[in-house]
Amino acid sequence: MDKLLVVLFLLFTGFNGYAQTGKSDSLLNVLKTELRKSNLYDQAKQTHIDRLRTQLFCADTFNFHTQFRLCEQIFEEYHSFKFDSAFVYVRKMINLSSKFHKTDDLVHSKILLGTILLNTGFYKEAFDVADDIDSSGLSDTRKTDYLILRARLNAGIAEYNNDAYFSGQYYQQSQADFKTAETVTPSNAFEQTINLAFLPDSVKQRRLTPDFFFNTIIHHPLTHHGIAMVSTRISYAYTGYDRIMFLALAAISDVRSSTKETLAIFLLGQELYKLDKTNDAYLLIQEASHNARFYGTRNRAVQIETMLPLIAGKVIDQKQHEKDRLLIGLLLFLIVAVVLFFLLVIYRKQMQRIKENERMIKEKNGELEKVNGRLWESSRIKEELIGLFFKTCSSYIETLDRIKQRTLHNIKLGKYKDVTQFLEDVQVDEEKENLYTMLDTVFLTMFPNFIISFNALLKKEDQIWPKSGDTLNATLRIFALIRLGINEQEAIAKILGYSVSTVYTYKMRVKSRALVPAADFEQKIMEIKFIDSYDH
Incomplete structure (x- = not known):
């Protein structure tokens, strides 16, 4: 048995636990793989034929047996491969048999001629060949071959006519010829086992499953062409995926034997079409059409040409349906995409609004923080100044009270000269300077970086530094009051004891030398x- 066949058997016997659907699908996958290698099988077959033709060309023309054997071998290669060439060599076999008066070989050659005419659809010519054969005096082998030819002819013409009245008569004659052939040459054990597949389902034993017949075919020593013929015959006993399993095995064997007069692949395409496996059916029917044209099978070509448009139409409908589904899916996708786009736009706008609101809130919070800082700073300054005010006032009230008590005491005693001397000892300017010094000290405590920050606004040569590190000079004192929030020039002039024009002059002089615009x-x-603003 061929190694590939053994591998195939091992592959499929490992799937006994699986459904027939799985087996048929696996066989279909193998068939598709083999179809892609069909050219290699055809080339190998043609190479073998060319060698036989070379031997025939070199054979002795007076040696009947050598010529007849080679013609028969070439015919066997061609009879299921190419009708025209098979016809040529079977005619050579007939001519050789007539020339050398070989009656048995002549009958054998005519039966072979009738067989290929039948396969090609030349029913009338095949019947003419069968009628031309004298069946009397034939050996059992030749008579059986003759009866089988007639039986197949009647079955073929019945199928071709497909008429309820005439086809019935042909089928009856076909069955009668098969029965006669069985009587002349009874079936062997293998053939009897195969015939069990056609028993009624109620009669079949449990062991006669499709797997049983599948394994029987694989184990029996058959050629690829033999496997295809037996598998195709058994397929008529089953339906559905069981039938597909046998037809797929037959089609695989036909591909490997380069059989172009193939019935199995056409029947397999029909079954797949019935099961709505349209794409696979279309592929196989196309292959069957190619084989029919290559071999020259007219009857099969007619059947295929009738079937192919139906399958092609269904394929087109399915593809159109898939296209419609794709378009609907694309349309839905576009709708969803548009909706998502608008949602994204709305979301983006909302996010922008949120960010803008957050920015505005941050700005407002920043402004509020600045306002709160200024309010807090103003409050602290006021606290310090009020404290300074009450402290100064308290000190001056005590001083005035002391002066009052002492003055009244001296007046009571009549010491008017001492009163005058005592009042003259009171130094108003000194007290005023002490007040400014106290004000400077409190201010620099609140604004320790004031002098440095003030001079940073001036050029180096124009900077103003106090002579004492603890007090301010007149210019610095004016801008210190401004920092405390006293902006009116009249108020500054009264506090510092200057005229308004003096305060104005000081201010303009400094602004004119500033590094920033006046x-x-x-x-x-x-x-x-402010000192505490760093920690606030």
């Missing part, structure tokens, strides 16, 4: 940090 100078002064 209009922005006082704002920069207001930005000088």
Whole structure:
């Protein structure tokens, strides 16, 4: 047995536990693989034929047996491969048999001629050949071959006519010829086992399953062409996936034997079409059509040409349905994409609004923090200044009270000269300077970086530094009051004891030398940090 056949058997016997659907699908996959290698099988067959033809060309023309054997071998290669060539060599066999008066070989050759005419659809010509054979005096082997030819002819013409009245008569004659052939040459054990497949289902024993017949075919020593013929015959006993299993095995064997007069692949395409496996059916029917044209099978070509448009139409319908589904899916996708796009746009706008609102909130919070900082700073400054005010006032009230008591005491005693001397000892300017010094000390405590920050606004050569590190000079004192929030020049003049024009002159002189625009100078002064603002 061929190694590939053994591998195939091992492959499929390992699937006994699986459904027949699985087996048929596996066989279909093997068939598709083999179809892709069909050219290699055809080339190998043609190479073998060419060798036989070379031997025939070199054979002795007077040696009947050598010529007849070679013609028969070439015919066997061609009879299921190419009708025209098979016809040529069977005619050579007939001519040789007539020329050398070999009656048995002549009958054998005519039966072979009738067989290929039958396979090709030349029913009338095949009947003419059968009628031309004298069946009397034939050996059992030749008579059996003759009866089988007649039986197949009647079955073939019945199938071709497909008429209820005439086809019935042909089928009856076909059955009668088969029965007669069985009487002349009874079936062997293998053939009897195969015939069990056609028993009624109620009579079949449990062991006569499709797997039983499948394994029987695989184990029996048959050629690829023999496997195809037996598998095709058994397929008529089953339906559905069981039939597909046998037809697929037959089609695989036909491909491997380069059988172009193939019935199995056509029947397999029909079954797959019935089961709505349209794509596979279309592939196989196309292959059957190619084989029919290659071999020259007219009757099969007619059947295929009738079947092919139906399958092609269904394939087109399915593809159109798939196209429609794809278009619907694409349309739904586009709708979803558009909806998502608009949602994304809305979401983006919302996010932008949220971000804008967050930015505005941050700005407002920043402004509020600045306002709170200024309020807090103003509150602290006021606290410090109020404290300074009450402390100073308390000190001056005590001083005035002391002066009052002492003055009244001296007046009561009549010491008017001492009163005058005592009042003259009171140094108003000194007290005023002490007040400024106290004010400077409190201010620099609140704004320790004021002098440095103030001079940072001026050029180095124009910077103003106090002579004492603990007090301010007149210019610095004016801008210190501005930093405390006292902006009116009249108020500054009264506090410092200057005229308004003097205060104005001091301010303009400093602004003219500033590194920043004069209009922005006082704002920069207001930005000088309060001592506690770093920790606030």
